Amino acid sequence: MDIVVRPKILVVGAGFAGVGCVRRLERKLGSDEADLALVTPFSYQLYLPLLPQVASGVLTPQSIAVSLRRSRKYRTRIIPGGAIGVDLKAKVCVVRKITGEIVNERYDHIVLAPGSVTRTFDIPGLTDHARGMKTLAEAAYLRDHVISQLDLADASQDEAERAARLQFVVVGGGYAGTETAACLRRLTQNAVKRYPRLDPKLIKWHLIDIAPKLMPELGDKLGQSAQEILRKRGIDISLGVSIAKAGPDEVTFTDGRVVPTHTLIWTAGVAASPLMATLGAETVKGRLAVSSEMSLPGHPGVFALGDAAAVPDEAKDTEGAICPPTAQHAMRQGKHVADNVIASLRGQPMTPYVHKDLGLVVDLGGLDAVSKPLGVELRGLPAQVVARGYHWSALRTNVAKVRVATNWALNAVAGHDFVGTGLLSRSSAKLRDFEHTNAYLTPEQIRERTENG
Structure with a gap:
């Protein structure tokens, strides 16, 4: 009796790229x-x-956070863990499960979409004292932490400590840093009204970036508009400045200023997942160098996309241009790479990834936003409608759309609430607690494991 062995497609990463790829494969591939x-x-x-x-x-x-287990119709097996190495020759992906067990997952086709990690530099005290904004846990923790700073300032009898508790530093003038500073500034501005013992003038937010411009991708006019909005809210913006060192209760800027603070938020860019370095293949600034079909040259059946891959930007005339690590690209690439995987399975020709830029949106909270849909510059309420409309439409499920729309409506009517969970505010939750970049194997360790396994 003949036994038919179906080829195995292994997808690494459940971000926009990975989930988009899996869902398309489920729809277009027969079981x-x-x-x-x-x-x-x-x-x-x-x-x-x-x-x-x-x-x-x-x-x-x-x-x-859209559950991957909500629907019973999905047939993809979820392996709860993280990929820590790939042996291209043996066609094995080494996975550390959430239980700590390390297993070898064999594949016939692999799609690498592990995303990115927070980009850090060798700055004294940075990973020990800064907080990131890359995961759901970090965002939830940061909310608790900021609210707890108001409570601690209110309880303190020391004026110096009170002032330090009410100063906040955000590093990174990109979308993440700008939106984080804008949204959290609104939170503290509204919350302090409920603290009669605190002087609202003591609350100070600093947004700094080593670049000469804030969000240069938006262009000079929209970037300047964003700066004006932030400055009107009382956010101190310093460009051409970064962090020299960080401590538990103060931060030193590269221009010599020392800011007493217990809150340093680091959003100064991302770097490709360290998983890419384990393949022993060519990389471009840490991102795996792939073809315009998102396949790895010389390795049939290996694909990479999203933040971890240097996908050629065929929509630009510039030689060597690669697609930026944005959600817009990741969502499109996920669907396209699924089509190429299917074509590869069926012996059909693959097609290059070519995109049309939809534009950029920056939600600054309230009625403030700047957007550039299809090259049209918008500010204020029209920009906010476009920004939230884009985010709402990009959510993958109707349940998520209803939840987000309901939250927005409730916040618009009732305003902010200032209740912290109390579960995370006193625990250690710095960059080093979330970025497990030392978990990956070396190419030699991977080969040793696959040869013996």
Whole structure:
């Protein structure tokens, strides 16, 4: 009796790219054509662009975390863990499960979409004292932490400590940093009204970035508009400045200023997942160098996309241009790479990834926003409608859309609430507690494991 062995497609990462790829494979591949597996430490897809609104309490955490197990119709096997190495020759992905067990997952086709990690530099005290904004846990923690600073300042009899508790520093003038500073500033501005012993003038937010411009992708006019909005809210913006060192109760800027603070939020960019370095293949600034079909040259059946891959930007005339690590690209690439995987399985030609830029949106909270849909510059309420409309439409399920819309409506009517959970505010939750970049194997360790396994 002949036994038919179906090819195995292994997808690494449950972000926009990975989940988009898996769902398209499920829809377009027959159940007898391939077995599907997804490696992810969390059984949900996180809508990252809305994390600042979770940190400020506008949205609840579960509203932007879409469960991967909600529907019974999905046939993909979820492997709860993280990929820590890939042996291209043996066609094995080494996975550390959430139980700590390390297993070898064999594959016929692999789609690498592990995303990115927070980009850090060798700055004294940074990973020990800064907080990130890359995960749902970090956003939830940050909200608790900010609210607790108001409570601690209110309880303190020391004027110096009170002032330090009420100063907040955000590093990174990109979308994440700008939206985080804008949303959390609104939270503290509204919350301090409920603290009669605190002087609102003591609350100071600093947004700094080493670049000469805030969000240069928006262009000079919209970038300047965003700066004006933030400055009107009382946010101190310093460009061409970064962090020289960080301590538990103060931060030193590269221009020599020392700011007493217990809150340093680091959003100064991202770097490709360290998983890419384990393949021993060519990389571009840490991102795996792939073809315009998102396949790895010389390795049939290996695909990479999203933040972890240097996908050629065929829509630009510039030689060597690669697609930026944005959610817009990741969602599109996920669907396109699924089509190429199917074409590869069926012996059909693959197609290059070519996109049309939809524009950029920046939600600054309230009625403030700047947007550039299809090249049209918008400010204020029209920009806010476009920004929230884009985010709402990009949510993958109707349940998520209802939750987000309900949260927005409730916040518009009732305003912010200032209740912290109390579960995270006193625990250690710095960058080093979330970025497990030392968990990956070296190429030599991977080969030793696959040869012996």
